[in-house]
Amino acid sequence: MGQLPELWSAAGGAPLRVKVLSYNLFWWSLFDHGHPWMQRVYAQTNGNAATQLISAANAQDPFDVMGFQECNDGDWLMKVTGLAAEYGIFRDRACCMAYRKASWTVLAKGVATAAEDPKYGDRPAQWMRLRNLQTGAVVFFLNHHGPIPIDQGGKCGAAAVGYNILQVIAGNARPGDAIVAVGDFNAHQGSATIQQIQRHLYRVFGGTADGGIDHIFSNMGVGAVAATANLGGGGSDHDAISAVLQRGAPPPASQAQAALPISQDVFNAGGSTSDALQSIMQQSPINWLRKQ
Template sequence: MALKLACSMVLVFVSLANDGEFMAGDDECNSAESEACTLSTLQLKRQQVQQEEGCHDIREGEGGPCWEAIMWAKNAGMPNHPNWYPGMTEDSPLSAFQFVSWNTTHPKCPRPCNVPAPGTWCRNAQPPALWRPAAGPSINIKALSYNLFWWHLFKVECGRGGSAGHLIRSTSQPPYDVMGFQECEDPERVLGPAGLLQEYEIFQGNHAICMAYRKDTWALMIKGETDVAEDMRTEYYGTRGTQWMRLQHKASGRHLFFVNHHGPLSVNSGGLCGGEATAYNILQIMAKNAQVGDVLMLVGDFNANAASRTLQSLWGHLTPVYNSKSFGGVDNILANVGKSDVLIGEEIGSGGSDHQAISAVITVGDDTSAGPSARKAKSLHLPCQTPAQGSTCWNEVQWAMTNGIQSHPEWYPGLTANSPREQFQEVVHQSSGKCPLPCGVLGASLGSSSALGASFSVAVLHEARGSEGCLLEPQTEYEVDGWSEVRKGVADPRVCCQLCQDHGGCRAWLWSEWSDAAHGMACILKGGQVKSKRYKDGSVSGLPKSEAIKEAEMAVAKTA
């Protein structure tokens, strides 16, 4: 997404005179030294506000990274770039320059205490009651979710000869019913080179997201956009939203409510709203705009994987259909169907993006004329092949069944050394493309990844790298027992989590945008267990990958 400055520069100044009026009514200040008492009490009140709200007002000559950023703004930034400081002069209050140094994509200052805590608009969402698809004619629905890596694939490589669209075209048997794109600034440039524009109705949305539906199969009933989240201050590009549409299947009359989402940063945080609230905000869109009995489908790059409260909260309401292995599993497709209704889910390739595009087919309806396997095999019409002994595919599967399952069991979730050969072939097909889809074993077969739902997401989490495996909870302070260790000058919560992971004995961590002891940003590593949590602006708490996996496994158990 294109880099944007944070919210508009609107300052709310609290004057010292108003503070003085407030203190005049304080019993402790009715004395001969009222002026000194008022100032002393005012300082105590401000210290209390800072402690409770997580803000801090920089004082003249205080030093540290924030002070240096303020001095740069006054002495270099404003003279050279006055347009960066609208309505300000070199005589503007120190708090105004602190606001500018805080109100950026990667701030070096804490929030001034006269500025309200951000992100309150999207917190405290409640989960709605959803539903399963209504009884009716049997249909299959094929969906695509694809982060296009726009700035590089289209702006640097000029579309690479239409590689994204050709990837979609090459995997269009059967055709896609609906598609959701993230980091998408012009859907015609995506579908046009592959000759798909006549087949699909496409919509460009805010926040660089796009969606499309197949015109000869579906009719549009209603569409819209809704913001659901906001990036963390330490990696801020603005608010994050959803595109959504309600479609009617022309042949059967069934309805599909489709939502496309690009989640907030940092990864696994849920943004300023927090993961749970972000998830519930999305679900509320479904509850308010869909109708009971509709098929519900949610796709996107959530900037969240199984370690996040976002996905863990969604699992209780929607079935995980499939997620990619990119960045620990941030690209996801979910729906209000059962696991047995997932026909297939797979990665189909990158097409030049830094994400793998993912595809899934679900089935809904009452067709019971044949057994599940026969019905799915007949309805999908997907090419399959049993590899000849000695072929590349046969050798890959043989290695997976003998060496792979023993040395890397997490690569084969739900499988054992005695699982059918076709199930290993499906894993090889999805992970490397060195095998065709196996015959007789489709996505909902026991042991295949797309039938494992959230368990597969947790298996993918094991492969996450660096901070992509961390759990982040913004605006939150953990109370943790055990030892603690302070690391000064840590400017990003993700770095704090990485330090915790590298420590070995660290079980939780806390990051603050202002620490009196560190005279700036600080990271606190903790060696005990989390006892409680509380809201605190300016703080981020979380778990390293090993502990995040345990939390994810518990979340899976709750939805089993």
């Protein structure tokens, strides 16, 4: 390992509001039901509690970017959630990342190896640079699935995984980009992996599964955190976690659907979307938004 790369703060710049999702889908069990992936058992269904969770949460306030781990068919996932027309999605090494086409255009995208799992092989750091069509602000979005055993960092070692992720960011982002990194890192907050990342990025939020191994990071700082949410598991063995990051004046309500994050008030208003989300809550309790 060499010297950690230098990153930058994105506290200033063009107005920006970005809502992000990170979700390990537990595909082999929840979607494939233990069958070999090539049998495409999932394709014979109309989805499950996880796809319902994604659809219902997105209907209240659309995600700008989404990072999925253990995602074996991104196109089908978007189709069954009803989001295929609204989102572009890319898949690399069992990870998928999606962006909302009405708000963003892709400047560049790629994938790099951030770690090597002793059993499952290369673990990706999947990334894309996006420009906001309204404000021109640029977001660098990274999606990662870390190696197991938890906190060990696979064959590279825990500190090296954090170093590699920062190198992917430094090598592909541009100074001034707002950076958002999400994923199932298979690393707790006190691990060497997360400690390395936190030397340059602020930890916005994390999940509770396996003691907290899902994380959201950004270079926008604590003041940019408008809201965070644990959306529950939806049948997965991981939490779906979300955050809203904002700097400058928010876009007009006519150009940003439901500018406020989801709150418990949504469920008091009635309507089919609220009913759907309530149903998912019964399957997997949701700890709703914690305003910063």
